[in-house]
Amino acid sequence: MAPQKHRRSSIEANPLQSGPQFNLIYVGAGAINFGTDEGPWNHSKRVEQKWGKRLNVVGIVDPNTAKADLELSKKRESFVADAYKNTKTFPTVAAARKELEGESFPHAIIVGAPPKFRGGLRTPADLELSILEHFPKVAMFIEKPVTTGPSEEAGEVGKRIAKTGNPVAVGYMLRYSKAVQAMIGLIEEKNLTVMCTSARYVMAYEKAVNIDWWDKSISCGPIVEQATHFCDLSRYFGGDVKLDSVQAHSVEWDEEPGQLSKQNIDESKVPAEQRIPRFTSASWKYTNGTVGSLIHGVALHDTDYYTELTVFADGYLLRLVDPYNNPTLYVRSPNSNAEKVQTFTNDDCFYSEISNWGDEIERQAEHKDEPIDHTILSSYEDAVKTYEFTWAIRLASERSRQ
Template sequence: MLRSLTGRTASQLVRSTAPTAAKVPTGLLAAPAFNLPSAAAPRNFSVSARASAVTNPSAPNASPEFDPHSVTAMDKQEPPAPGSDFNVVIVGAGNINFGSDEGPWNHSFRLEHKLGPRLKVVALIDPSATRADAALTVKRNSFVLSAYKDTIVYPDFENYVKNRPQGQEPHAIWVGSPPAYRGQETPGRDLEKHLVKAFPDVGIFIEKPVSTGPVSEAFNVAKELNGAKNVVSVGYMLRYLKVVQKMKRILEENNLKVMATNARYFMAYEHTAKLDWWDKSQSCGPIVEQATHFCDLSRYFGGEVDLDTVMAHSLEHFEPAGHLSKMPIDENKIKPEERIPRITCATWKYESGAVGSLTHAVALQGYNYATELDVLADGFSLRLVDPYNAPVLYLRRPGDDHEEVIRYNQDDPFFSEVSNLIDNIEKGPGSAPILSSYEDAAKTYALTWKIREASEKSAKKPA
């Protein structure tokens, strides 16, 4: 769900520069049709009802800022209140904004349920008019016709700014374009600069990761956004899970200092048939593109990472243990040096002295992923299991060798992050928690690159 961090400055945190992930046209947003790699999240994530309620009602409740007992599932919400139109500009007509059968992402769906008939999507920006028209056709043939019947398609943001109708100023801009075309300072990859210049008071949502370019430039963008008046939220939705917020409250109410975090992300690979995902030059690799959520949760609980302490090892494709028997793509189409590792194991120290670790594996078959995060503190073990699909917290307290099992019904972290930003826009900053600022997301981005670079530095070289 939500996040906040303190610590060193960007210049202290970052000492290395990540290469760009792909060759990018110089025109603003002049990119291929927007699409999220199919392996970005486990396919079996469900936003339907969770298995059960909290098994220990006497456990500490969440703070008023984020109540884990509140209903966040869309079908349990009160009908949207009537009111004036709420204008939204959507950047990107791909899966993250309009959904697919590969995962739970679909920001437009949450906007529709949050705003109801007030929602007016005044512009859809995508260099592929075919993709944009296809997305709009689906919407216009459904009950949300009123939100999209007057939507105008623009090939890029500059075109929209120059040609938008008068009287349709946006209240929010939803950015789901590929990270290769934002989070940087190079023309054509500097979308955020143009957003705040054209609309200095408009709320902005930006998908993760914040970039694929140099880490130092991502921090420069964060500095620019910090100096603007825009309310900005970045899409690390796992922070909005009720069970994650429960973990935060347990730590805070017991005045605990985290001693260690241990994250495990084991993906099921055999149905990940998008060639680009297996190509580091396109996707930046599984740590930067996929394990970013677990690096982010690790930071959320552990605090700032001392990047100089990051160490990592990898199992590479050419090593005997790196052979995969059910490869869904022809890896010969990818340069050997750009093929992704099968396993990455990383360790680091937090500035508090705590220890962090991450194991990412491209190893399972079938559909279901295996994902867990351990958080250890004096006398306490908090074990988060399957946050993408059916989040469960296994809690062990002092004086009790058994684990409490905590689940929540009707949770949708995607809806929570959308709803909270809208509330900030309409009711004022601070009216609802925004748990991921751009600067905070840039720190997660820096950690993922540091892990990748450390693993490549220590990797065995092919014969």
């Protein structure tokens, strides 16, 4: 059985800060694009690092134009004000298209709108199709998960995107981390065949006070909304999943082990049938014969999550701990029972995914025939497979309860 083949990230890519003006639109004026104090998401920060003085943000699209104007005013008072001096705010993509012409026409669009507006064939979930209609040759960076709607519709959206040939990436940033790429490098160097993946993700829920997150009708549940990154990493190492092989069990909110002592939300506001599970345990087979498993839990207090992914191959154990905050890689290899430890500091995988996407945009702008190796690691069509996989786990756990 041949080892899993991968494209690897050009993590050390240099910022493309010299050259012609680079025009960009942000869709969504929330935390994904402009950041918060609570988390690392902030695409505008990474874009500013990547393109530097070349950056010209021509538009911010958000139905809440007051929010867009607020974020724009903050940028104009900061050290990157020059990049936003020509920025206009728009309620829709169609409105942006009416005004952005000539030197203001965008080269790229970053989509940070909530997933309920994405991945569908009909309004209000047809954001990508609206972009393809009004800006058909423009590169896109789209946040994960690709949608909260039917995966069949997202699959069709992916096909339409692929036909354009535009550089389109989806934000599964952990694929770009130095630790993950070190694991991929070792697998390729040693010509290893992955035998098993084992993922564990346990949330610290005490500070989770957004009631929407506890409602499956809004967030689709913790596997689809939160564990999606670890489902995607599992696929990155193991390959495509046989969806009909997925089995799962859950600890539900109304079972004795599912009682939580430090909830700071009123869960009675959520209909009983839509309340999230406390733990989900899943297993499956990949199409190449490899096996995989995932445990996701809502159980810890304070703020730090527990996250770990282990990959087994003949003679090797690769264990990645805390990839979000303090990535540490433990490697056991043949002829030694001891694990060697590697730490990865000052690694911004959010920047790496934006940087790699930018490299591909520049390549196409220069009319080069062959794609750069190690660029976009998560295409839209591949991200749809991760979305289908997360739903397969959720539905399997719900069947087992019934």
